[in-house]
Amino acid sequence: MPYKKQKPTIYDIAEASGASPSTVSSVLNGTWKNRRISEDTAKRIQEIAASRGYSANLQARGLRKAKSGLVGMILPVHDNRFFSSISQSFEANARERHLCPVIASTLRDPQEEIRTVETLISYAVEALFIVGATDPDALSRICRAANVPFLFVDLPGSDAPSVVSDNYHGAQVLTQTILSEMPASGTGKRARPYFIGGTADDYATSRRIEAFRKTVDDTLGQVHDEQIIACGYAPGRAAREIRDLCDRLGGLPAGLFVNSLTAFEGVLGHFVTLPGDAFDQTAIGCYDYDPFGAFLQFPVHMVRQNSDALITMAFEQFDTGDFSPRMIEIKPDLIAPRTIYRGRFVEFG
Amino acid sequence: MPYKKQKPTIYDIAEASGASPSTVSSVLNGTWKNRRISEDTAKRIQEIAASRGYSANLQARGLRKAKSGLVGMILPVHDNRFFSSISQSFEANARERHLCPVIASTLRDPQEEIRTVETLISYAVEALFIVGATDPDALSRICRAANVPFLFVDLPGSDAPSVVSDNYHGAQVLTQTILSEMPASGTGKRARPYFIGGTADDYATSRRIEAFRKTVDDTLGQVHDEQIIACGYAPGRAAREIRDLCDRLGGLPAGLFVNSLTAFEGVLGHFVTLPGDAFDQTAIGCYDYDPFGAFLQFPVHMVRQNSDALITMAFEQFDTGDFSPRMIEIKPDLIAPRTIYRGRFVEFG
């Protein structure tokens, strides 16, 4: 089993070529013209290196240059449409800049976030993109102490640039759409729009609730607390809450703002138990997008966060080299039900 | 702007504590008992290190120990349910082993795969998990030459362990289900089951087609080539193909095996243009799972690949330290339509 010989180093190449390690190094990293190495020597060394399959040890280089070529990102979870799109953009942007992306998920666990950030810093990442931390300030302090540039994405943090989705605007537009599609007639609790899902002290959710309240207030008057059901992200919880709500109201509410796909999964879990015509008198919107969500038995308006724009903008901030605090908001898109395939198809996968 | 002072090193701690760097090192990496360092000294050093926020430079450690603490994985794309679940499991398994996961996507581009693998090797990853490469053999050679342990996941490769989904079994079960739900009556082309989506020379697809053919053969007799429409993964293409098929047949076929979610998206794009009762005489199955797919206007049987089991099994192989070629198959699960929320909910997100 040939798991034996090591990767060649510049010393091996130096010996084989009769040149010194420093000459080999500068030839192979492209700085040889500044060092007045002759073309002949360079070519000879390059050939030997190629024939032996040399490639630099990036740990050694990183150590010497005090730069790793790595750029880190932490996010809550991978297996989620939004965050996995974020990963995809992050990777593309990192590679454009000849950086190697390191993406870690922290499962919304504050301890894990801190440990992970410390680990990434220990690998000397050249910058850290923080997507949706539970305790942004703690991470700020750590990065600041370690002298590592960092930025926040999707969730604003202190002491660094923040590129976030314009949750207020997105929720406002979605709420307006729901209101405009709600049956005009009817009175009582059932005629009101409800908000379900998410955690109220979560930044994004709180902005969305704000927009929902304001928009409904302006149109239908006072929103009652009972209309806001911030029951977290678990599908099971959302399913129970919507069931209880329907029981209380004696049917579906006239409007429903579902805050997250996971809550929507739960809501659907209850909906499948209802007759098909149960949805005729209700307008449904979901903050976050899933292509299949647009193909249900009833129309669902969805808001798609612009993950690509978020990351691209974050990298633009990174490029400026200025890591002072500032806030940049990116507007999400409203997707109408069942329309996405009528036009041009996105080539995918 | 306090982006100035550097991270403390063992030399800083050594100076502050009056001990030597080697003593500091062994105290801080936990080997101090073997080196007969006194408890007093150890405690003193640990306190100073903690107060200054010391953490080891992992590049330097990696260089010295010829181990990086990194474990790499390459996959086609992040923004896909299957692969993002793979990422999630990979990360959990890596952390259990105190390794830092580095996940890179290569967009199914052979050049990119090679470049990425070389980069990861240059960072001295301790093992490489290859998920769905387009040219497995090339990657085998590179890893082998660099003396880096590697394994294949989801797609079998040469010269290393392969942990793959049992595509044949999954497709067989899905086909059987479709056949058993197909309307018994009817003759002619429309009474036949069709297979749509995927690339025929792709490993997974070819195994699935094999199973589809065999299962249909055994039940209904000879499958015609026209029944297999391996038109790739793009939703747009699948949409056109299903439209053309319906035109040719004068309606939906009695059975449809959709090979991938992206093809399914395309198929749905056509379906939404059809009347609601168009689906009464057809049985539909999809290889790959999406929770929303289970909530459509018509029942869809879905196969869920067991991504967690794939990765967990791959890590078990990794743990053995034996990287000789062998093949391990993991059976996927068949998910019945609209049933997943009837039972217990999966807590998620």
Next chain:
DNA sequence: ACGGACTGCACAATCGTTTGTGCAAATGGC
């Protein structure tokens, strides 16, 4: 033929760890 500039490269220090080895001082047995 002599001084200066230029060419082409080698030397050695350095990045922050780990780890084999060596050497005083403390300890213990007799």
Next chain:
DNA sequence: GCCATTTGCACAAACGATTGTGCAGTCCGT
């Protein structure tokens, strides 16, 4: 009180790259 251990630590050489500096040799002008 003497020798043999044992204890507690320091020294220095790696790991594989980068980079400032220095030094021969060649070339050129005069």
